[in-house]
Amino acid sequence: MRRFIVTGGAGFIGSNFVRMFLEAHPDYEVTVLDKLTYAGNLENLKGLQDHPRFRFVKGDICDPGLVDGLAAEADCILNFAAESHVDRSLLEPGAFIQTDVFGTWVLLEAAKKHGHERFLQVSTDEVYGHVDEGRSTETDPLAPRSPYSASKAGGEMQVWAYRDSFELPVVITRGSNNYGPYQYPEKIIPLFITNAVDDLPLPIYGTGKALRDYIHVDDHCRGIDVVLHKGQLGETYNLGAGGQTDGNQVADTVLEVLGKPSTLKQFVADRPGHDYRYCLDNSKARALGWELEYDVPSGLRQTVRWYQENEWWWRPLKSGEFWEFYKRNYRAAPPAGAPAG
Numbered sequence: 001m002r003r004f005i006v007t008g009g010a011g012f013i014g015s016n017f018v019r020m021f022l023e024a025h026p027d028y029e030v031t032v033l034d035k036l037t038y039a040g041n042l043e044n045l046k047g048l049q050d051h052p053r054f055r056f057v058k059g060d061i062c063d064p065g066l067v068d069g070l071a072a073e074a075d076c077i078l079n080f081a082a083e084s085h086v087d088r089s090l091l092e093p094g095a096f097i098q099t100d101v102f103g104t105w106v107l108l109e110a111a112k113k114h115g116h117e118r119f120l121q122v123s124t125d126e127v128y129g130h131v132d133e134g135r136s137t138e139t140d141p142l143a144p145r146s147p148y149s150a151s152k153a154g155g156e157m158q159v160w161a162y163r164d165s166f167e168l169p170v171v172i173t174r175g176s177n178n179y180g181p182y183q184y185p186e187k188i189i190p191l192f193i194t195n196a197v198d199d200l201p202l203p204i205y206g207t208g209k210a211l212r213d214y215i216h217v218d219d220h221c222r223g224i225d226v227v228l229h230k231g232q233l234g235e236t237y238n239l240g241a242g243g244q245t246d247g248n249q250v251a252d253t254v255l256e257v258l259g260k261p262s263t264l265k266q267f268v269a270d271r272p273g274h275d276y277r278y279c280l281d282n283s284k285a286r287a288l289g290w291e292l293e294y295d296v297p298s299g300l301r302q303t304v305r306w307y308q309e310n311e312w313w314w315r316p317l318k319s320g321e322f323w324e325f326y327k328r329n330y331r332a333a334p335p336a337g338a339p340a341g
């Protein structure tokens with residue numbers, strides 16, 4: 001394994017992964033294939049453009065001709081590309097099925113044709129659906145409940161089909177909720193941070209009691225690297241931190257670190273079909289030697305500081321298209337004081 005295609009490498013997790021991966025493996029070459037949707041951003045890869053072992057290709061994983069040509073010059077595909085936001089999947093599910101299911105199939109077909117050494121699918125804990133109690137283990141049944149999680153489960157099924165039917169050397173990771181630098185400000189943590197910086201309300205769905213197992217993106221990326229190199233072929237690995245944090249706690253921590261008043265918390269209509277709890281058993285991945293470096297309070301503090309110091313990165317994103325989505329999703333006009341698009 002030396003020549004890697006990283007799809008979705010201009011997104012949040014993909015770009016953090018590519019930086020770490022090129023540094024950790026001095027002989028690896030990376031081609032990022034990314035369509036640059038609203039969530040893809042070349043600024044996320046700033047500084048890498050001239051890297052001798054890096055190249056960027058703008059394109060769609062659903063384009064078989066393009067994917068085939070790139071796969072002919074590679075040994076492995078790491079599939080990060082996806083439509084990734086649950087709320088957008090409730091408004092416009094079609095793109096999720098297209099990229100997360102059909103696109104995954106296009107990549108698998110190319111990996112098979114060119115005899116690739118590995119295919120790593122970056123999946124999510126959301127495929128388990130809402131979990132009442134205990135921790136999800138890799139053998140638990142999949143019970144996705146949103147168009148996003150159903151499309152990710154569909155992608156996984158394609159991966160299993162290519163393992164079982166064609167002996168493709170695959171592995172799947174199921175990450176929990178990531179946070180950290182370069183996360184598009186629609187997910188709860190960057191949305192709450194950037195809204196609070198501007199004294200805008202933090203929209204908390206329902207009671208704010210839904211629980212997530214938040215993981216710092218650096219820990220997730222190192223976990224993917226460990227699974228790629230040490231994971232058993234054909235297996236799935238949960239990559240979660242194992243904690244439980246609810247929406248109120250996220251809001252309170254962000255407001256405390258920024259020194260903003262709790263009156264910015266605003267309870268809004270709940271998300272339809274809201275999964276109230278995810279929680280991963282991460283022991284299988286830890287048995288490979290993967291170790292976590294962040295706990296949620298310190299990771300959140302670091303992340304708040306990053307957004308404070310990098311307004312140049314997120315301010316341009318909170319403009320026209322973002323507020324159009326905001327209006328539709330929160331069924332409200334952009335909050336008073338929101339910058340015009």
Ligand code: NAD
Nearest residue numbers: 008010011012013035036037039040060061082175177178
């Ligand atoms: P993101 O939305 O920030 O980035 C996705 C990237 O994929 C973008 O750069 C986008 O331009 C690209 N893309 C979308 N459709 C494409 C297509 N058809 N062809 C090529 N590129 C395309 O997402 P993220 O948060 O970085 O998530 C990356 C992966 O990790 C996804 O597969 C997601 O399901 C998974 N995941 C995310 C989380 C999380 O908390 N964010 C947790 C677990 C798993």
Ligand code: TYD
Nearest residue numbers: 086177186187188189203204205210212247
């Ligand atoms: P999100 O960041 O969208 O990730 P996911 O739904 O994929 O887990 O949401 C995380 C949690 O935060 C989830 O319980 C929904 C909640 N949430 C809010 O309360 N308000 C918001 O504006 C958003 C985006 C999420």
